[in-house]
Amino acid sequence: MKLKILVDNQAKHGFKSEWGFSCLVEGMENVLFDTGSSAAVLSFNAEKFGVKPKQISKVVLSHDHFDHTGGLSWVLQNRGLKVFTLDSFSNETKEKIGKKAELIEVSEETKINEEIYSAGKLSNSIDEQSLVLKTGKGLVVLVGCSHPGLTQILEKASEFGKVHAVIGGFHGFSDFDALQGIDLIAATHCTQHKQQIKELFPKQSKACSAGAEFNF
Numbered sequence: 001m002k003l004k005i006l007v008d009n010q011a012k013h014g015f016k017s018e019w020g021f022s023c024l025v026e027g028m029e030n031v032l033f034d035t036g037s038s039a040a041v042l043s044f045n046a047e048k049f050g051v052k053p054k055q056i057s058k059v060v061l062s063h064d065h066f067d068h069t070g071g072l073s074w075v076l077q078n079r080g081l082k083v084f085t086l087d088s089f090s091n092e093t094k095e096k097i098g099k100k101a102e103l104i105e106v107s108e109e110t111k112i113n114e115e116i117y118s119a120g121k122l123s124n125s126i127d128e129q130s131l132v133l134k135t136g137k138g139l140v141v142l143v144g145c146s147h148p149g150l151t152q153i154l155e156k157a158s159e160f161g162k163v164h165a166v167i168g169g170f171h172g173f174s175d176f177d178a179l180q181g182i183d184l185i186a187a188t189h190c191t192q193h194k195q196q197i198k199e200l201f202p203k204q205s206k207a208c209s210a211g212a213e214f215n216f
């Protein structure tokens with residue numbers, strides 16, 4: 001399985017950066033996790049990777065914030081698209097999706113396909129879903145902003161088995177012990193304590209920005 005970071009706050013040379021996150025999961029089918037803040041940056045970076053909207057069959061939105069839903073129009077041009085939101089997303093977002101694609105509202109743990117699962121709705125102040133990917137190297141947890149707390153997300157993901165990697169925005173996460181035993185940590189986007197995570201887990205930490213690829 002291959003992961004391509006399409007949008008992030010930082011970008012590799014030749015890619016554009018913006019406040020937001022989007023990652024393409026290439027496995028038995030192409031599943032887009034979040035869409036960044038704008039269709040302009042998402043489409044620019046996707047093109048750089050040679051990815052076209054019609055190659056994407058499913059979209060999963062972690063939570064209803066503009067920096068994760070803002071680029072949706074780029075992929076909504078696509079026919080036969082399935083978009084997984086949470087049942088608690090705003091009516092405005094749901095209607096926008098419902099006009100162009102099949103809307104699937106997640107609350108419990110949900111199978112996206114044979115190798116990709118939504119961990120279901122986790123709540124704190126803001127509802128969010130994360131993905132659990134079953135890869136050749138083990139379980140990979142893909143997170144948007146981790147608003148419900150990364151510790152809670154990792155606990156939920158552990159119900160699927162041992163977590164090999166975690167990638168995405170960790171927000172204000174500082175319960176660093178929760179990362180013990182994870183082989184690959186790619187803290188990006190809104191992560192506030194990037195530097196500390198890097199110092200505590202130097203071998204496990206991997207740089208992550210738009211244009212980065214991960215092979216599992």
Ligand SMILES: [Zn+2]
Nearest residue numbers: 067144145190
């Ligand atoms: Zn965010």
Ligand SMILES: [Zn+2]
Nearest residue numbers: 063065145147
């Ligand atoms: Zn957010």
